[in-house]
Amino acid sequence: MNRKNFFIIAGILLILILRLAASGYADGIPDLRAGWDELWREMMIDILGIGIVFLAVTIYLLVKYRRKSPNEEGSAKKLTPLAAFGWIVIPVFIFMADDIFLAAKNFTLWNQYRNVPANAMVIDVEGFMWGWDFRYPEGITTTNELRVPVGKPVKLNLTSRDVIHSFFIPDFRQKWDAVKGKQNYLWFSAKTIGEHVITCTEFCGVLHSNMYGKIIVMPENEYNKWVEDNKPKGGAI
Incomplete structure (x- = not known):
């Protein structure tokens, strides 16, 4: 060369x-x-x-x-x-x-x-031994069940009530720690209607393996109706 x-x-x-x-x-x-x-x-x-x-x-x-024989010597340049x-x-x-x-x-x-999209809806998540609490902007609270509209970016603000937990959504390839006294976040946008498993991937005690929940992805009109039916009377508190 x-x-x-x-x-x-x-x-x-x-x-x-x-x-x-x-x-x-x-x-x-x-x-x-x-x-x-x-x-x-x-x-x-x-x-x-x-x-x-x-x-x-x-x-x-x-x-x-x-080498083709014991006595052969190389001749390469x-x-x-x-x-x-x-x-x-x-x-x-x-x-x-x-x-x-x-x-x-x-x-x-x-x-x-x-980088969370500007139009993302924000939901607060608190991990505890051994479950997940979700609080919506409208004042609705649920445990181990998160409902979101299909196609809408969702930001989850993560914290913990006690020990360190790790919020993991396998189907969305999303995972982040929930730490007491600190707020972390992740976001996702579900593309199809259906259910997805939530689990904790940080060992947090004897019932760690039971610390799971689900995300229910709904059509937007059904989600809006669910919000209207379940939000506290008089608005968020």
Whole structure:
């Protein structure tokens, strides 16, 4: 590999890195669950693909240049310093391009995960041994059952009455700690009508395994009717 070809290849790889990084930040992902799942699949595909390529190259070199007799000595030409440098730098560039691409997508998802939409409805959540209390803006309170309208962003303000709990919605790939004296938050937007499990993923005592609830995603008109039927008379208190 001469000097000119080396710098051409290095330049192409650098452009690829920058392009992949930029595309990772530019793509909007409205469904966070789909975004995390897609990122996980891409990581597995990348790891598998790169592993297969490097394994194939390693096996090829081991077979091609293996010693065929006990007294055989190698006759391969020594690499020039530039060629040796290229064999090191080009694989590093490939790994960097892949890592930066995945990191950029991860940062994009993380920013969306922490930036709550302006039109989100806000519900207060208090964990306790061993359940979850939900308080709606209209003054409604429920235990271990959270009702939300389909397609509406929902912000959950999380805290704890006693020990540390961890609020986890497996179907939405959402989890955050609920800590006494501190308010954390997460948000989600349910895309379809149905029910989803809520559980605690921080060991919190002998009945930790029983600390679960459910989210009921309803059509908006049914949710509004439920609110009207259950809110305290005279408004929120």
